Amino acid sequence: MEPKAVVKEKFFIVIRGKSRKGFCRGCIGRVEAETQRGELMGLLYCGGSNAGSPKSGGIVRREDTYPLTRHQAQLLLFVSPASKRLELLCNPQLFSAICELSPDDLVVVRHKKGHLPGLVKNLMQIGRKEGKDDLHMLGFEVEFVDSDHNLSSKKPAPLPLFSAADIVQVVPSYSVPSGLHWKDGQYGSINRKAVTRINSMPAIGSRARQVRESHTEQSTTRSQSPLEVGSTVEVVSNSGITVYGVVQWLGVPEGKAAEWAGIELDYEVSGCSDGKYGSQRYFTCKGNRALFVPVTKCSPDGRFASTSAGKEAPKPTETPPVPPFEDSEEDAPPIPESEALSLLEGRMKGIQGHINSCYLDAALFSLFSSSVTLDNICQKPADTEQPITCTLRKIVNRLRRQGFVPAESVMNFRKQLGCDTFRTEEKDPEEFITVLFQKVLCMEPLLRLRSRRETSQGAYTFQIFLEKEQMGQMPTVQQLLDTSCLSGDLKFEEMPSCLMVQMPRFGNKYKMFSHIIPSTELDLTDLLYNSPRECFICGHLAEYECLQCLTDRKLQPGSIKQFCTTCNTQVHSHPLRQDHSPKALTVPADSGTPVLRHMMQLFAVLCIHTSHYVSFVKYGPDPHSWLFFDSMADRCGDDQHGYNIPEIRACPELGDFLSQPEEELARANPSHAPELVRRLLCDSYMFLYQNPAKPLSKPNHQES
Known part of the structure; x- marks a missing residue:
């Protein structure tokens, strides 16, 4: 294995995979060479006081790493433990803003007193750099924006030092602030301290000074939009500090004459x-x-797309204005196949993402844009319906009628979920789906599973659990589901209306299989409890099932193996199968042949890459009727004042790929597939199936 020399300096962080020759998840290294197989040979930077000094390295796969610049590597090197480095990378917009911080930029940091705003005063180099391969660790000196500090001491106390992981938000500051206050009240102030720059990095140039004048001009020309409870807003103090929040109350407070707003701030x-x-x-x-x-x-919150007339904002591309939406008395049906492309395809289509909302955007679009099975669970609510269900219904109707839902609508929905983490942090789709069906739609579990102990349990999604050795290199969803159910001795009590199968992976951090082939149809016949099944060999009524036969390559690996009495005896007379333990099946008295097959149809796939969720949705019966949806495909403006541009693209090439026989799919080389097809095969997170013959019943309109 001859290494190829690396000319340009490169750094990386290990994001997944098992520990290999010194490298583990979250560690930072420097590339020294690349092998002919495309693997990276590098130096590993250790922790503790010698964090910036490399020790003996090893070899790591390129796909298990994420590239870093020297500046990014030094910022992450100061973050401890290593798991926090990966958490920070899960929020690329925040990490990018942290990497660009300059003196006098305003941030919100984690502190023992909670989340506190403060000014970045210095970027500190930590540790000694003795060799050319050494790195400094980088941290931030922060001066709190707080009115509680006592400045009576003649000698100012040292400023606290924070790592990049301690910063939870980067807030735009348009001038050197002298206080956070309004004419009608005092809400916090800044006490100035003398700060000595020690061993610091050169100042890059504060963005505050660059945009100070432009903000003043924009704030005077911004048109006022009517406020309502749930509106996301920004407030600029007399000193120029901008804070963001959601309107929770409108009215005239005691002692005042004009209308005021009660705002719940983001921090x-x-x-x-x-x-x-x-x-x-x-x-x-x-x-x-x-x-x-x-x-x-x-x-209005300037981080969202503005539709107000006369507002000029920096735009990399022209985006269409968002038309007003008035909800009608009738609920909009799923978008028909004939209208889907004209309504949905293009930029500023689908659901607009904002602040780590991609998990929610992708899930909502997948569930409600075109699914027939889920059509009647968002019908016109009764007068006693929960407000959050009304909000969801408006989102669904707007998506189906206009083809676009602005970020503010979804942010309001996240707010009403009643959990801070659903509003400010990225969650897993399965967590949101469970809350959606259980708490918002008040529905019983979508699945009823019976275990080996004859106990029944409910679930809203199905998690695949198995050993990697049980499967081939590129399994199908059908094979994964069959193997997982048989390994855990699980059966479905009844045919579900909707089945959401979660792949054997944990977000972006770990996945068991590099590629998974979608099964456009899922056969649940052999996974139903107390249901007649066919013999794997002769087609007669099955009476036995064998888990050990599942991986027998002479019996088509991946397919469930059940046999009639005769075939069971013959199959297990083979010397290599005599130690198997076939399990007797319960055969219904009125069973007959042929056995009716119970099939489900694939209608959406959620995918994840670098902690960003997207979705593929089938919008009609034609095999080529596939859409690709990304709620944050592009961005207009910067991190503080811009907004995300969602995009929907037609993806007929996915239909071409999935129309191939399963044998050809198993032999396919994913690297030769079109871009979006390759993305689905590599990044699939959850497959969504529906039973069109069995729509979900209307939700029970009772308080959960």
């Missing part, structure tokens, strides 16, 4: 309340997050 600000103003409570939230200001101080 804590010293001096704010938990929903009280004066002695009166207007709403309830976490402490130091409730801000009360006149409505004239509020503007």
Whole structure:
């Protein structure tokens, strides 16, 4: 194995895979050479006081790493433990903003007192750099934006030092702030401290100074939009600091004459309340997050796409205006195949993503854009329906009628879910789907599973559990489901209306198989409890099932093996199968042949890559009727003031690929497949199947 020399300096972080020759998940290395097989030979940077000094390295697969610049590597090297480095990479927009921080930029950091805003004062080099291969660790000195500091001491206390993982938000600051306050009240201030720059990196140039004038001009020309509870807004203080939040209350507070807004901020600000103003409570939230200001101080959140006339924003491309939406009395049906492309294809289509919402955007689009099975679970609610269900219904109707849902609608839905992490952090789709069906739609579990102990359990999604050695290199979903059910001795009590199968992987951090072939139809006949089945050999009524035969290559590996009495005896008379333990099946008294097959149809696939979720959706019966949806395909403007541009693309090439016989698919080389097909095979996270003959029943309109 001859290594190829590497000319350009490269750094990387290991994001997945088992520990191999010194490398493990979260460790940082430097590429020294590449092998002929495409693997990386590198130096590993150790932890502790010698974190910047490389030790003996090893070999790691390129696909198990993520490339880093020197600056990124030094920032991540100061983050401990290593798992926090991967968590930070899961939020690429935040990490990118952290990498560009300059003196006097405003950030929100994790602190023992909670989340506190502060000013970046210095980028510190930590550790000694003795050799050319050494790295400094980089941390941030932060001066808190807080009114509680006592400055009576003649000698200022050292500023606290934070790693990149301690920063939870980068807030745009348009001037060197002198206080966070409004004319009608004091909500926190900055006490200035003398700061000595010690062993620091050169200042890159603050973005605050670059955009100060442009912000002043924009804030005077921004048109006012009517506010309502649930609107996402931004408020700019007299000193220029911008804070963001959601309107929770509108009205005239005691002692005031004009209308005010009660806003729940995205993060804590010293001096704010938990929903009280004066002695009166207007709403309830976490402490130091409730801000009360006149409505004239509020503007629509500039991070979202604006449709207000006259507002000019930096745009890399022209995007169409978002038309107003008025919900009608009738619920919109699923988008028919004949209208799907004209309504959905293009930019600014689908559901607009914002702040790690891709898991939710992809799931909602997959479930409700075209699925016939899920059609009647979002019908016109009764008067006693929960407000959150009404919000979901409006999202679905807007998607089906206009083909576009703005980010503010989905952010309001996340807010109503009642869990902070659903609003501010990325979640797994299965967590959201469970909450959606159980708490929002108040539905019974979609699946009823019976275990080997004859106990029944409910579930909303099905997680594949198996050993990698049980399968080939590129399995189908059918093979994975069959093997998982037989290994765990699980059966479906009845044919489900909707089956969501989660692949053997854990987000972006680990996946068992590099590629998985979608099964366009899923046969559940042999997985139904107490249901008649055919003998694998002769087609007569099956009476035995054998788990050990599952991987026998002479018996078509991956297919469930059940036999009649005669075939069971013959198959297990082979010397290599005499130690098998066939299990007797319960045969219904009225069983007959041929056995009716119970099939489900694939209608969507959720995929994940670098912690970003996208989806493929089948919008009609034609094999080529596939769409690819990305809620954050592009971006207009910067991280603070821009907005994401969702995009939907037709993907008929996926139909061409899946129309091939299964034998050809098993021999296919994924690297030769079209881009989107390759992405589905490599990044599949959850496959969604429906039974069109058995639509889901209407939800039970009761409080959960």
